[in-house]
Amino acid sequence: MEPLITIVGATGTGKSKIARDRSGDSLQWRDYQRCVGLDEEPWRIGTFRKESLRLIKEIHSRGKLPILVGGTHYYTQAVLFNDTLVGEGVVEEDQGVEKEQKGIPSDSEMWSILDAPADVMQQKLREVDPAMADRWHPNDARKIRRSLEIYLQTGRPASEIYAEQKRQKQAVAESKHELEAVNGHGTEGAGQLRFPTVLFWVHSEKEKLNSRLDKRVDAMIEQGLLAEARKMWDYIQEKQSQGITVDKTRGVWISIGFKELEPYLNALREGTASEKELEALKQSCIESVKTSTRQYSGKQVRWIRNKLWNALAEADMTHRLYVLDSSDVDDWTRRVTEPSERVVHAFLSNEPFPDPKSLSELARVTLSEKEQQSPSPADDVAKCITCEVCRKTMTSQKQWDIHINGHAHKRALKAAAKRAQREEFLRSRSAPKEDADGSTKDETT
Structure with missing residues (x-):
């Protein structure tokens, strides 16, 4: 078995602290960090994934237990799961690195459209992949560029590739239990965890965390x-x-x-x-x-609640996600260290795992909320919808439903109706009226 412990959570919750906590002799902490200089290219997700997997393999080879600590969960998820959607930027970014190493012109050099303004890129994307063009907000240049880049690199619409890979993931999920009986720890298919993994979500009550972040x-x-x-x-x-x-x-x-x-x-x-x-x-x-x-802290939490949870659900692994309550740092040992030690011990000893909801009241509430949510098919597909009254663009059906039922939209509707009535009244006042003798006159004169 090549186990992996993964620690996620919003900034300031104590992810690094729990990683450094000793759980018996099994956890030997060694900090692998690499700072990127101002003159260097920032690490792409493919580079990060490749280097992380190399380090995990090296740690396993020494008989030690690697701990993956992630704040940028987009990158962490690329390490946790076997390659899934090309749209997540893993496959093609690796290809981009190889192109650079071989001296092949970059995509921007080959296709100048990728350096164009967002509206120009979106218009081009609408021509080749209208389904993807409808997904993204007009100002979301990164996602628009990524979808267009996929088409240019593969010759296929990203929406078509998404649909195909979703079917593949569903097929893997259907055969998952049979495969588990064979290899003992899950599947090797797309969307499945790369390693036998337990995940700790270090979480705090919002108000307490915000106060802590300000002091930080x-x-x-x-x-x-x-x-x-x-x-x-x-x-x-x-x-x-x-x-x-x-x-x-x-x-x-x-x-x-x-x-x-x-x-x-x-x-x-x-x-x-x-x-x-x-x-x-x-x-x-x-x-x-x-x-x-x-705001970044809130974004990190939303990623865990939605993206990470959904990925774990598709892999049938939500039972491996444990919420650790770090709201009270003065009670760290009881709330964080001891519960995590129990889970790690069960994980490494191949013993029954504790119920994730049993670790704390925050864990019970947080996980129960996720379990009770029934995902709607409409929520799985991003699609931009523009409210012409409010001049706002929503990026999903869920956002749209919230918007049209909100007070701001209803106030805007009333204001628009009043403007329309006023304009109609002014038009009727200024329109020429016919006299009894058939002649007309302007009422305003």
Whole structure:
């Protein structure tokens, strides 16, 4: 058996802390990290997956237990599961790396459309794959580009590939139990876990976590976050002086911290603001860091609740996801360390697992909510729907249903009806009226 422990959760919940906690002699902590420099290309998901699998294999070869700790769950999921949808960016990004290594022109060089504005790319995508074009929000350039890229690379619409791979995954699921009887730990098919895996979701009550995140940002500021952002800002200025434009839409440049503090750094350079104005701007930028951190935390939780849970459900492995309540860090041993030790012991000893809902009240509520949700077929397929009244675009039927039943939409409908009545009244007032003798006159004159 080549077991794997995976730890997921929102930022600030304590993922790294639990990874470092010792569970007997079985867990030997060794931190594998690699920082990408400002001059380096950011790691693509395919590169991350390949390097992670290499390290997992190396750890297994030493008879140790690897622990995968993930905050960017999009990347973590690519390691956990056998390759599934090409649209998740694994297969084609690997091909892209191979192209670069062989000196073959990149996709952007071969197809300039991939560097076009989002609306231009979406129009092209609508020509070759209208089903995918309807999925994405007009402003979601990354997803539009990805769908168009799949078509250019494979010659097939991404929607067609999705449908085919979904059928394959369903076929694998149907034969899963028979295959388990043969190999003892699941299947090797697409969408199945690569390794015998237990997953810990380190979770906290929202209000307590938000308070903790705000304090964490304050601590980061004290520990030099502004100085680090200044180094990045200086790097951009140096490149600009050399006539080089830094793409701030990818890699480290979109990480939380720099972009929120950039207005303050720009104001420092301009030197026109007073000391009081600079301090106010600085505090405003720090508050923006806190807001972005809280929003990112919520996004991470939504990914686990939806994407990761659905992937585990398709693999019939939701019973391997354990929620650990880290709301009270002062009670860490009882709430996190001890429950995780019991699960790991059962996992490695091939003993019966504890009921995931038995670990805590938060675990019971969180997992019960997911189990009670009956996924709707409409929720599985993204499709953009635009409300012409509110001038807003929703990316799923679920979002659309919420929108049309919301107070904002109903207020907009009433306002639109009043405008229509007023315009009709003004038109009727200004329209020429016929006199008894058959002549007409303008009522407004």
